[in-house]
Amino acid sequence: MSFKKTLLALAITTTAGTAAFADVKVGVTLSLTGPGSGLGIPMQKQLTLFPKTIAGEKVELIILDDASDPGKAAANARRFVTDDKVDVIFGANLTPTSAAVVPIAFEAKTAQVSGAPVPPQGDKESFLFRLPQGFEVMAHAVVEHMKKQGVKTVGFLGYADGYGQGWLANMGPMLDKAGIKMVDVERFARTDTSVTPQALKLTAANPDAILVVASGSGAAMPQLALAERGYKGKVYQTHAAATPDLMRIGGKTVEGTFVVSGPALLGDQLPDSHPSKKQAINFVTNFEKANGANSRNQFAGHAYDFQIAMEKVIPMALKTAKPGTPEFRMGIRDGLETMGRTVFSHGVMNWTAKDHDGYTLETGVMTKVVDGKFIVQ
Amino acid sequence: MDFSIASILMLDGVTNGAIYALLGLATVLVFTVTRVIFIPQGEFVAYGALTLAMLQTGKIPGTIWLLLIMAALAALMEGVARWRHSGHPGRALKAALKTLIFPAIVSGLSIWAAPQQFSLWIQAALSVAIVTAFGPLVYRVAYQSLESSPPLVLLIVSVGVHFAMTGLGLLFFGAEGFRNPPFWDERFNLGLVAVSGQTVIIFAVSLALIVLLWLYFERSLRGKALRATAVNRTGARLMGISSHSAGQLTFLMAAFIGALSGLLIGPTTTVFYDSGFLIGLKGFVAAVIAGLSSYPGALIGALFVGIVEAFGAFWASAFKEVIVFTIILPVLLVRSLRSGHSDEDH
Numbered sequence: 076m077s078f079k080k081t082l083l084a085l086a087i088t089t090t091a092g093t094a095a096f097a098d099v100k101v102g103v104t105l106s107l108t109g110p111g112s113g114l115g116i117p118m119q120k121q122l123t124l125f126p127k128t129i130a131g132e133k134v135e136l137i138i139l140d141d142a143s144d145p146g147k148a149a150a151n152a153r154r155f156v157t158d159d160k161v162d163v164i165f166g167a168n169l170t171p172t173s174a175a176v177v178p179i180a181f182e183a184k185t186a187q188v189s190g191a192p193v194p195p196q197g198d199k200e201s202f203l204f205r206l207p208q209g210f211e212v213m214a215h216a217v218v219e220h221m222k223k224q225g226v227k228t229v230g231f232l233g234y235a236d237g238y239g240q241g242w243l244a245n246m247g248p249m250l251d252k253a254g255i256k257m258v259d260v261e262r263f264a265r266t267d268t269s270v271t272p273q274a275l276k277l278t279a280a281n282p283d284a285i286l287v288v289a290s291g292s293g294a295a296m297p298q299l300a301l302a303e304r305g306y307k308g309k310v311y312q313t314h315a316a317a318t319p320d321l322m323r324i325g326g327k328t329v330e331g332t333f334v335v336s337g338p339a340l341l342g343d344q345l346p347d348s349h350p351s352k353k354q355a356i357n358f359v360t361n362f363e364k365a366n367g368a369n370s371r372n373q374f375a376g377h378a379y380d381f382q383i384a385m386e387k388v389i390p391m392a393l394k395t396a397k398p399g400t401p402e403f404r405m406g407i408r409d410g411l412e413t414m415g416r417t418v419f420s421h422g423v424m425n426w427t428a429k430d431h432d433g434y435t436l437e438t439g440v441m442t443k444v445v446d447g448k449f450i451v452q
Numbered sequence: 453m454d455f456s457i458a459s460i461l462m463l464d465g466v467t468n469g470a471i472y473a474l475l476g477l478a479t480v481l482v483f484t485v486t487r488v489i490f491i492p493q494g495e496f497v498a499y500g501a502l503t504l505a506m507l508q509t510g511k512i513p514g515t516i517w518l519l520l521i522m523a524a525l526a527a528l529m530e531g532v533a534r535w536r537h538s539g540h541p542g543r544a545l546k547a548a549l550k551t552l553i554f555p556a557i558v559s560g561l562s563i564w565a566a567p568q569q570f571s572l573w574i575q576a577a578l579s580v581a582i583v584t585a586f587g588p589l590v591y592r593v594a595y596q597s598l599e600s601s602p603p604l605v606l607l608i609v610s611v612g613v614h615f616a617m618t619g620l621g622l623l624f625f626g627a628e629g630f631r632n633p634p635f636w637d638e639r640f641n642l643g644l645v646a647v648s649g650q651t652v653i654i655f656a657v658s659l660a661l662i663v664l665l666w667l668y669f670e671r672s673l674r675g676k677a678l679r680a681t682a683v684n685r686t687g688a689r690l691m692g693i694s695s696h697s698a699g700q701l702t703f704l705m706a707a708f709i710g711a712l713s714g715l716l717i718g719p720t721t722t723v724f725y726d727s728g729f730l731i732g733l734k735g736f737v738a739a740v741i742a743g744l745s746s747y748p749g750a751l752i753g754a755l756f757v758g759i760v761e762a763f764g765a766f767w768a769s770a771f772k773e774v775i776v777f778t779i780i781l782p783v784l785l786v787r788s789l790r791s792g793h794s795d796e797d798h
Contacts, residue, residue: 110627235769263772265629266730267721269720272461275457279457292722295631296721296722324630324722
């Protein structure tokens with residue numbers, strides 16, 4: 076680990092040494108160690124493919140490890156704005172670390188593009204741009220699919236935490252509008268020893284479809300409990316469950332499950348009509364060429380999308396000011412807000428002054444588990 | 453709610469209750485002998501289930517490396533302590549080797565057996581052996597030198613051990629959960645409810661373990677020595693019962709019970725590196741219902757917790773944990789009103 080850090084420091088000092096004054100500087104804070112490193116390291120790998128120049132200007136990435144610690148992330152951000160005077164900050168990759176950067180970026184009037192979902196920040200929102208999809212765009216794809224399938228009644232079985240609550244709050248009004256009735260809401264926790272009571276109640280209500288809101292390997296357990304209680308209707312899963320862990324734990328039982336997903340990892344499987352197809356393929360091929368087959372990762376996708384945004388925004392900001400000046404920093408922020416409809420690997424982004432989440436409703440893709448694989452519907 | 457739903461909930465509650473009962477018994481056992489409120493009891497559950505999951509995939513479980521590191525540390529502590537005490541390097545070396553030998557054998561065996569893909573039962577036995585070996589080492593490293601401290605100090609050490617073990621669990625097993633294959637893939641229809649083979653195993657093993665514990669404490673000399681330590685530490689020491697070895701033996705049993713519980717629930721739920729904490733805490737609630745002193749009390753308390761949990765999850769799933777942990781309040785109230793005096797330690 077310390078060897079890695081030394082390397083990193085070496086890389087930073089050498090790049091800093093050769094950097095000319097007017098380079099575009101990007102401050103990157105990621106969790107390269109600690110519990111968030113599973114998210115941060117793929118992002119760092121994608122950043123090694125970041126272009127050396129954009130619009131004729133050299134781009135310098137200053138990558139620091141925040142060790143998954145909000146205090147360290149804040150210190151990194153402080154260094155970016157006072158010592159390095161960066162033009163834009165990318166990071167962090169966890170909600171707490173990212174939130175720690177927000178006030179510093181706001182104070183220094185430097186745009187922050189976050190790779191993690193950060194809750195609404197009030198007036199500090201103006202310098203914060205989020206890359207992960209919000210609940211709304213994903214819930215939209217789920218409700219649209221339910222409408223098409225003729226679903227009339229829905230049961231909800233979700234985590235008793237912020238993730239479950241976010242889905243519940245966003246699904247409610249959309250279901251009302253679609254004329255679908257939510258007949259039962261049950262909650263559970265990832266570490267529960269049994270979901271049988273909740274499954275019993277849901278099967279007794281017997282809705283046409285049940286939405287399971289859970290993540291990773293935690294998403295299979297409720298579905299196994301539903302199957303054990305003889306539930307025969309449709310089961311929907313959210314994008315946090317769109318990992319191979321669902322099939323690893325769930326096996327045959329999860330066959331036929333509908334899983335909503337972002338487009339980035341689906342690559343060439345996307346229908347030609349999906350706007351992100353080209354960028355998703357581009358991201359997947361280049362990333363896997365550098366890191367090996369099946370190394371694709373949604374977080375690396377966010378880093379790729381950051382690159383797309385920068386390639387669009389830096390030329391815009393260069394028209395008004397030179398890199399390193401407050402005007403240039405402001406130009407980048409304004410650019411992110413006014414760049415308009417931009418196709419990312421993770422969907423179609425349209426940040427506006429009112430909306431710094433930004434994804435349009437074209438983003439979510441419905442997949443179905445067939446023979447242990449996610450197949451686009 | 454009709455009768456069939458109620459009986460399914462009862463079965464679910466009693467099944468989980470049986471696991472909580474084992475952990476409750478372990479908690480009572482550890483507390484009475486060593487006065488340690490052993491919060492990390494649940495960690496042994498997760499370690500047991502996940503070690504088996506790792507062996508299932510043919511990998512050497514990360515717990516082995518932790519075991520070796522802890523064994524080396526414990527052996528060093530033991531050797532130094534003995535050297536200081538007796539001033540005899542040979543005796544110190546012997547003591548250190550004695551600490552090292554069981555973990556070393558278990559580790560060696562596991563490293564050899566891991567890639568061989570043995571049958572589920574052999575892997576299960578190996579997992580129990582690995583996790584059981586942790587028990588005395590945890591006691592030696594974390595608690596032994598603080599043996600005579602007040603319970604509050606020991607409780608705080610427990611909190612530290614809990615965090616260390618959860619963090620190391622994340623390091624060794626990763627953030628994702630595992631579900632083990634069932635030991636007995638059979639279903640029986642008993643009137644309204646279908647009972648799975650795994651449920652039968654859970655009941656049988658819990659019952660057998662409770663009977664064994666009873667026999668051990670009633671009939672064997674070592675069991676009686678542990679009871680003597682529980683009743684009066686100083687008195688027991690005067691009678692030649694070492695409080696060190698009593699503590700290590702107790703932790704050995706606690707780790708064994710934890711590992712076994714892990715194997716029992718592994719096939720019925722997805723176990724994560726941090727799953728153990730809540731399971732252990734429910735066992736703790738059961739132990740508190742029993743006043744941290746009575747084994748039959750812990751058993752009844754655990755079944756009660758399991759049933760309340762199942763019905764709570766049915767009626768108000770969002771408040772399930774709230775309901776379970778609120779039970780402890782009236783119980784404590786009644787206990788404090790009934791006993792009316794405070795223990796010397798508090």
